[in-house]
Amino acid sequence: MSEKVISIDYLARVEGETAIEINIKGKEPQELKLKIFEPPRFFEGFLVGRKYYEVPDIVARICGICPVSHMTTALRAIEKAMGINPSEQTKILRRLMSLSQMVSSHLVHLYILAMPDYYGYPGAQEMLPEFTEELSRLMRMKKVMNDLTAAIGGRASHPVSAVVNGFTDLPSSRMVEKLHRDLEKTEDDAVRTVRMVSEFPFASFFRKAEYVALNAANRYAMMEGSIVSSEGLDIPEEDYEEYFEEEEVSYSMAKRAKVKAGGPLMVGALARLNLKFDQLSPSVRKLAQEVGFRTPDHNPFHNNLAQSLELLYGIQECRQILENLELFPEDSSYRVRAGEGGAVTEAPRGLLYHRYAINARGVIEKANIVTPTVHNFANIEEDMRHLVRQNSDLPERKIALLCEMLARAYDPCFSCSVH
Amino acid sequence: MKKIRLGIFKYSCCAGCQFQFFFFQEHVLETLGVVDIVYCKMGTSGGEKEGPFDVALIEGAITESWQVDELKKIREVSRFLVPIGSCAVNGGIPAIKNIYPEIEVEKRVYKDLSVIHSVKAHPIDEYVRVDGYVRGCPMGERELLELLSSLLLNTKPSFPEYCVCVECKLKGIICLLIAEGKPCMGPVTNAGCGALCPSHGRACYGCWGPVSDANAPALAKKFEQLGLAPDDIVRKFTQFASPRIEFRKGAEMYE
Numbered sequence: 001m002s003e004k005v006i007s008i009d010y011l012a013r014v015e016g017e018t019a020i021e022i023n024i025k026g027k028e029p030q031e032l033k034l035k036i037f038e039p040p041r042f043f044e045g046f047l048v049g050r051k052y053y054e055v056p057d058i059v060a061r062i063c064g065i066c067p068v069s070h071m072t073t074a075l076r077a078i079e080k081a082m083g084i085n086p087s088e089q090t091k092i093l094r095r096l097m098s099l100s101q102m103v104s105s106h107l108v109h110l111y112i113l114a115m116p117d118y119y120g121y122p123g124a125q126e127m128l129p130e131f132t133e134e135l136s137r138l139m140r141m142k143k144v145m146n147d148l149t150a151a152i153g154g155r156a157s158h159p160v161s162a163v164v165n166g167f168t169d170l171p172s173s174r175m176v177e178k179l180h181r182d183l184e185k186t187e188d189d190a191v192r193t194v195r196m197v198s199e200f201p202f203a204s205f206f207r208k209a210e211y212v213a214l215n216a217a218n219r220y221a222m223m224e225g226s227i228v229s230s231e232g233l234d235i236p237e238e239d240y241e242e243y244f245e246e247e248e249v250s251y252s253m254a255k256r257a258k259v260k261a262g263g264p265l266m267v268g269a270l271a272r273l274n275l276k277f278d279q280l281s282p283s284v285r286k287l288a289q290e291v292g293f294r295t296p297d298h299n300p301f302h303n304n305l306a307q308s309l310e311l312l313y314g315i316q317e318c319r320q321i322l323e324n325l326e327l328f329p330e331d332s333s334y335r336v337r338a339g340e341g342g343a344v345t346e347a348p349r350g351l352l353y354h355r356y357a358i359n360a361r362g363v364i365e366k367a368n369i370v371t372p373t374v375h376n377f378a379n380i381e382e383d384m385r386h387l388v389r390q391n392s393d394l395p396e397r398k399i400a401l402l403c404e405m406l407a408r409a410y411d412p413c414f415s416c417s418v419h
Numbered sequence: 420m421k422k423i424r425l426g427i428f429k430y431s432c433c434a435g436c437q438f439q440f441f442f443f444q445e446h447v448l449e450t451l452g453v454v455d456i457v458y459c460k461m462g463t464s465g466g467e468k469e470g471p472f473d474v475a476l477i478e479g480a481i482t483e484s485w486q487v488d489e490l491k492k493i494r495e496v497s498r499f500l501v502p503i504g505s506c507a508v509n510g511g512i513p514a515i516k517n518i519y520p521e522i523e524v525e526k527r528v529y530k531d532l533s534v535i536h537s538v539k540a541h542p543i544d545e546y547v548r549v550d551g552y553v554r555g556c557p558m559g560e561r562e563l564l565e566l567l568s569s570l571l572l573n574t575k576p577s578f579p580e581y582c583v584c585v586e587c588k589l590k591g592i593i594c595l596l597i598a599e600g601k602p603c604m605g606p607v608t609n610a611g612c613g614a615l616c617p618s619h620g621r622a623c624y625g626c627w628g629p630v631s632d633a634n635a636p637a638l639a640k641k642f643e644q645l646g647l648a649p650d651d652i653v654r655k656f657t658q659f660a661s662p663r664i665e666f667r668k669g670a671e672m673y674e
Contacts (some may be wrong), residue, residue, distance in 0.1 A: 054624075142441070
């Protein structure tokens, strides 16, 4: 029986460090391992003993791409633990910040991490000068989104003004108007992005997963509502640990999550669109139809297409929010109380969970963090197993590239996953 | 003009400094005109890991031995080697764990410790000679630009070597420590951020790490006068640069 070995020692164009090892005998992948060797930093270990108000700044440093998500999730968990109800203004600013970060994150993933694969380049650097127009478009959009995140958070990466129960500073009305104008110009670029991504030669590969996302009745949920899945799960965020579990994996520094009653799950842009496509704006839905995206979509490579649609939606909603945004300084005082609280948000890459137990002095006694890539880990391996089986006749080099592209399509973040 | 051969390496961190290259806004395209990124796993497949490099930029703290082996090799093949960002420059957030026994921290995260090979988090200059520091968390854009342009001009880069207070004064921000009694780390923290937190009504929390002439004991005493408990003072000086002697001096008075 023929034997093939796929060995990728350090997967390029993803955030963080992983290797992929596959042994194929005949048609069957005998052994398939996503060896996430990203060194552990033990956030859940050293957060114990720290003060609650340090946590948002510290956990932002779990990830350089989605710091806003870690910050916001931690803030919500801490507020729940201490019985604090932030104002509507705080919630809307957090939503703006999260949407702008989501667009930024999708942009970098699509243009810099994913796109080179589809045109046969090792990286975006090598795509210059031929793709100058595309990369200039990326820079234009990225700048506007960075400016938006920074206008609210003070800094695009690792924001500083978001604190427990509010913000230490608010953007001026002039700034809000300027951003509103900038976003208007960005929308055309976003439409072009969707069209560009829809022309990527995606692999024809289908495997249904259990899609999991946050869902709310009245809006495209980012940090509210309940956790729902395509298999009928519908639970409040407080019950997360009852329905999901993490296991340690001998060959990986990241743990692997699953639905207790089910198995592997998929989170992220494709999962969100599969569950709440109807909540996108009519123009995004129309464009989706035009470029041939239909839900439910069971091709994990189409996560890229889902990201592009979400990116357009994100820009539209940010603009809408800014249109009528009037901000007022608020009283953000609160009382420190002992308690325990868990919160779930939609990070760019999917469901993110933080939980903290805090004592009466505000010292953290327990911390638990489960990231999108931990949620996707098992499903990436399952998809890869099927992908390898279907393509086992191809030469090793081509199978390896397909596996790399599959992993990248998930937009994994291994720094987050290990944390 | 010959392009600068640049290598970017990541150790234990959030990858946010590498990501700053994509955040580098209007400078990215012009930078790529004069810089050849010959190794950067996050940006490009393959690459020339063995060098040689005109400059190697290192992000992340050192927390595992294989990283040291690799780092020494990079040093051998690089004309300049520069740590970028707080983790590489000062140990950063990963070095919070250094103040606790390692096994206690590890046990809270993993059941099976036989596969964990982690050591205390150290800055890059504990293992190899470095040719400068690009500070910030994430690294400052201005700092990166200064480094790259001075490499092109063959001049010595000029980084701010004074504390955040200077930037506050230049911006005309009323002192949060003296006037408002907020426990601000500005007096001991290296400038470069443009007094970011104070500009947004918030006390500096020291994310750029210590300035070289920091007087941490004096500031720690000031914090005590403001009513901070000893353990809170220790936390202040162990959040972003716990391995650095400049900050240690503030923490150890209250441990």
